[in-house]
Amino acid sequence: MSPLETEAPPVGEEVHMREPSILPIVNAVGVTLSLVGLTLSIAITVIGLVLFLVSLVAWVRAAAHEISELPLDHSSH
Numbered sequence: 001m002s003p004l005e006t007e008a009p010p011v012g013e014e015v016h017m018r019e020p021s022i023l024p025i026v027n028a029v030g031v032t033l034s035l036v037g038l039t040l041s042i043a044i045t046v047i048g049l050v051l052f053l054v055s056l057v058a059w060v061r062a063a064a065h066e067i068s069e070l071p072l073d074h075s076s077h
Contacts, residue, residue, distance in 0.1 A: 019062075023059040024059065026055040027052060027059060029048075030048050030053075030054075030055055031052050032048065033045075033048025033051060034048030034052060035048070
C-alpha cells in the first residue's frame with residue numbers, strides 16, 4: 001500500500017450534516033441593509049433590522065430543531 005493510500009476507519013455513528021439553508025444569507029442581507037440605511041434612510045435601517053431579527057429567530061429555531069432530532073447518545077468530539 002502506498003503512503004497516500006489509507007484504509008477507511010471502521011463504520012461508526014452516522015455523520016450529521018445540516019440541511020442547506022438560506023437563513024444565513026438573509027441574515028447577512030438584513031445586517032447589510034441596516035448598516036447602509038444608517039447613511040441613507042431610517043426606513044432602510046428599520047427594514048434591515050426587522051429582516052435581521054426575523055431571520056435570526058428562524059435560524060436559531062431551525063438549529064434547535066435539528067439538535068433535538070439528534071440521537072440522545074450523540075456527543076461532539
